Amino acid sequence: MTKLQVAIDLLKTEDAIALATKVAPYIDIIELGTPLIKSEGLSAITAMKEAFPDKKVFADFKTADTGSLEAEMAFKAGADYVTILGSIDDATIIGAVEAAKKYDRAVVVDTIGVKDRVKRAQEVSKLGVEFVELHAGLDEQSKPGYSIDVLIDEASKAGVPVSIAGGVNKNSIAKVKASGAVVAVAGGAIYGAEDPAAAAKELKEALS
């Protein structure tokens, strides 16, 4: 079954925990977005894990170097998953995977900015990562003509475990599920909704 991950791109730990409290019943993975971690630091990860010990906590570091060191920082703070950029050298991903083995946690490779996401997903899957995020970031999504259908099509072709992030919402969730993605990531569709709990519930039900 496709899991539901909420991407929390808010800037304050207290706001992130308040949102997670509303949506937790419908969520498998709680993501602390890159802006939140930059704003609040590692303490946000620790606070989220302490508030939700039974949920997987995902630290969206988007690490580009010192993979082992940064992954260890995330895991020590309480993260279950950390993201490493797919556009960088394999050595950074390998270092992070070694740290994940040490802490019994997992690495997710983020393909933001990668030209051939399917090819890179297949390559990095051989390095021991948990899954690969087929990702169009918020800036890419704001460009004219953007469609999540590109990511959905890539997920169905990848042949390795992938998540989809890039404007997942109630209109696209059925196609995300049908693509075989192991995780659907929804940020704005949940935290930007008038009723985040209802929005998360609707997405979760569509994945069931």
Ligand SMILES: O=C([C@H](O)CO)[C@H](O)[C@H](O)COP(=O)(O)O
């Ligand atoms: O990872 C993300 C982005 O780079 C900012 O941190 C988003 O959380 C991700 O794109 C999912 O958010 P939505 O596109 O709003 O669903």
